Amino acid sequence: MGVVAQGFFCSTEGIIQHIFQSLLADITNDVGVSFIIIRFLHNKLIYGLILSFRCYLQFFDPYVFAVTTTSFIVPLIYMGLFKLAKNKFFLLVILLFPLFIILLLRRIIPDFYPILKIYYILIALYGLLTFLAIRINR
Amino acid sequence: MIFIFILAFVTRFIYLGRIPPGLSEVFLGRVFSALSGFLSIVLIYFLIKKLFNNCDLALFTSSILTLLPISIVENRIVSWVSTAVLLIIVGYFLMIDRLIYKKIIGIVLLIIFLWYIDKEILLLERLLKDIDLILLVNNFFDLASFNKLFFVNDTFWFGGIRRYGMIYSEMIPLFFVGIYELINKKQFQFLIFGLIVLFFSSLSPTYPEAREVSLLMPVLAIILGFGSLKIFNYFKLRKKNIFTSILGLVYILILFYGVMNFFHYYFVHYSFEVEQENVYQINKF
Numbered sequence: 001m002g003v004v005a006q007g008f009f010c011s012t013e014g015i016i017q018h019i020f021q022s023l024l025a026d027i028t029n030d031v032g033v034s035f036i037i038i039r040f041l042h043n044k045l046i047y048g049l050i051l052s053f054r055c056y057l058q059f060f061d062p063y064v065f066a067v068t069t070t071s072f073i074v075p076l077i078y079m080g081l082f083k084l085a086k087n088k089f090f091l092l093v094i095l096l097f098p099l100f101i102i103l104l105l106r107r108i109i110p111d112f113y114p115i116l117k118i119y120y121i122l123i124a125l126y127g128l129l130t131f132l133a134i135r136i137n138r
Numbered sequence: 139m140i141f142i143f144i145l146a147f148v149t150r151f152i153y154l155g156r157i158p159p160g161l162s163e164v165f166l167g168r169v170f171s172a173l174s175g176f177l178s179i180v181l182i183y184f185l186i187k188k189l190f191n192n193c194d195l196a197l198f199t200s201s202i203l204t205l206l207p208i209s210i211v212e213n214r215i216v217s218w219v220s221t222a223v224l225l226i227i228v229g230y231f232l233m234i235d236r237l238i239y240k241k242i243i244g245i246v247l248l249i250i251f252l253w254y255i256d257k258e259i260l261l262l263e264r265l266l267k268d269i270d271l272i273l274l275v276n277n278f279f280d281l282a283s284f285n286k287l288f289f290v291n292d293t294f295w296f297g298g299i300r301r302y303g304m305i306y307s308e309m310i311p312l313f314f315v316g317i318y319e320l321i322n323k324k325q326f327q328f329l330i331f332g333l334i335v336l337f338f339s340s341l342s343p344t345y346p347e348a349r350e351v352s353l354l355m356p357v358l359a360i361i362l363g364f365g366s367l368k369i370f371n372y373f374k375l376r377k378k379n380i381f382t383s384i385l386g387l388v389y390i391l392i393l394f395y396g397v398m399n400f401f402h403y404y405f406v407h408y409s410f411e412v413e414q415e416n417v418y419q420i421n422k423f
Contacts, residue, residue, distance in 0.1 A: 029407050041402050046395075050307055054289045057310075063276075063283035071275040 010055040011106060019047045059098035068117055073124040080127030139183065139197060146179040146204040150213050157405060158215060158412045167216035174220040175213025179203050181227045182356060186363065189234065194370070199363030202309075205397055207302040208291065209355045210404065218254070219352040225251040227356060269341070277340035281351050287313070293339070293348045299408060304351070305358055308396035309365075311389075313358075316365030323364075332357040 026042045058064050060081070065074045084090040097119070105112050150172035155165050183200035187193060203209055212219045225247055232244030280286070286293065288303040288310055305313065320329055335353045342348035373386035 026407065029410050033402075033406060037402070041399050046399075050289075053307065053310075054285070057284045057288070061284045063279040063285070066276060066279040071272070071279060074279060 010051075010058070010102070012102065015048065015051045015055060018051060019044055022047055055102065056098050059101070065120060068113065069120050069124065073121075076124040076127035076131065077120055078127070079131055080123035080125070082127075083130045084123065084126060139200075142183070142197065142201045142204055143176075143180060146176050146200075149204060149210060150176050153405070154214060157409050159409055159416065160215075160412075164216050168214065171215060171217050171220040172213050174224040175209065178220070178224045178227050178356070181224070181231060182359065185227060185231045185234075186360070188231070192367070195363055195367045198366040198370070199359050202362045202366065203355065203359035205400075206305060206355055206359060207299060207400055208304045208352045209359075210400075211294070211299050212352050212355070217349075217352075219349060219355075222251055222254055222353055223356055225254065226353070274340055277342075277345055277348075278336055280346070281336050281339055281348065286351075292346060293351050295347050298349075299404070301403060301407075302400060304354065305362065306393070306396040306400065308392050309362055312362045312365035312369060314365070315368050316361035316363070319364040319368050320361060325364075328357050328360050332361075 023042055023044065027038055030038050030042070062074050062078075065077050069077070081094060085094060101112060101116065105115065109115070151169075154168050154172060160168075179200050182203055183196045186196040186199045190196075212223075229244045229247035229251060232240045232247065235241060235244070281293070286303060287305060288307040290300060291298070291303050292300045294300075317329075320326070332354055335351065335357070339348045339351040339353075342350055369389075373382055376382040
């Protein structure tokens with residue numbers, strides 16, 4: 001399941017295409033293995049779930065943060081995310097934002113990187129503010 | 139505990155001469171590597187038991203180290219990583235002992251470990267040269283990315299398993315809970331060791347091939363051990379609730395499925411891929 005990450009953020013079309021490519025490659029390698037085992041281990045559902053989850057997790061990945069913004073604000077982004085996640089509303093927003101991008105924004109605005117960049121920078125700013133607040137309170 | 143050790147022994151030594159395919163003269167080297175891996179698993183059990191006085195945690199950690207994809211891959215080939223991991227565990231084990239002479243032996247072993255690693259990756263030599271800081275930081279985050287951790291670990295390109303991350307994607311909840319637990323319990327030493335490994339792995343001259351990152355395996359096992367214990371206790375406390383019981387059972391099945399899938403991949407697909415790559419290498423070069 002190697003290439004979904006190419007070009008960074010995946011799309012639903014990319015995932016579907018990749019499921020079929022992976023299945024084809026894997027099933028043809030299973031020479032002499034029982035049909036039931038092949039179907040049990042190599043099926044669309046499992047491949048789809050793993051690839052979708054991988055795609056979703058990219059939006060919280062330190063490397064993606066580093067490349068979309070800059071490496072040095074990655075700790076601040078995590079700090080911001082961690083602080084925001086303590087509020088249930090913001091936690092929901094943080095968890096749903098990747099789905100909003102994958103399923104909707106990507107189709108409307110193909111070049112969505114600037115929006116994502118602003119989103120990450122805002123979180124980093126919040127992280128910076130909370131960090132400063134902690135330091136001042138000490 | 140005995141079951142885990144038997145499992146560790148079997149997974150390290152079964153078909154060792156055949157899988158992965160290789161030359162017959164490397165067999166002895168493989169045996170040494172597998173033995174190092176097996177001893178690491180046994181020792182990490184006693185190390186965690188001694189450090190935290192918790193048998194369940196020790197059991198979870200050693201069983202996870204037994205089943206980790208990078209651990210199996212590295213322990214079944216001629217690998218300096220397996221020996222280095224054993225040295226780290228033995229060194230740390232002795233270092234935390236009350237007796238001074240054991241502490242000294244532990245420190246000496248850790249120094250040997252550093253020398254051993256440096257011999258492999260020439261870290262000092264590279265640190266003394268000019269280093270591109272931006273590239274270094276980018277490499278660092280690339281190695282720490284979720285992609286490499288959970289899905290595709292391409293740091294060991296030729297002969298390694300690229301289809302799996304360093305840990306199973308099914309273990310993602312255990313990983314995050316484990317990190318939270320380690321921070322909560324102020325057990326920073328493991329996380330700091332992990333960051334150091336990531337740092338010098340990002341200096342690898344052959345980057346993106348950076349096998350040094352496999353030294354993370356004991357740290358990952360400890361993180362996942364903490365996560366497993368927390369989740370296990372959570373389900374244990376709520377075992378009368380039918381919903382949580384079912385949820386726990388489903389999660390165990392998912393984990394089992396992930397491990398089974400890996401073993402199928404390792405013993406069926408991986409050999410085939412390595413054979414094909416060998417043929418390609420011979421024809422091409």
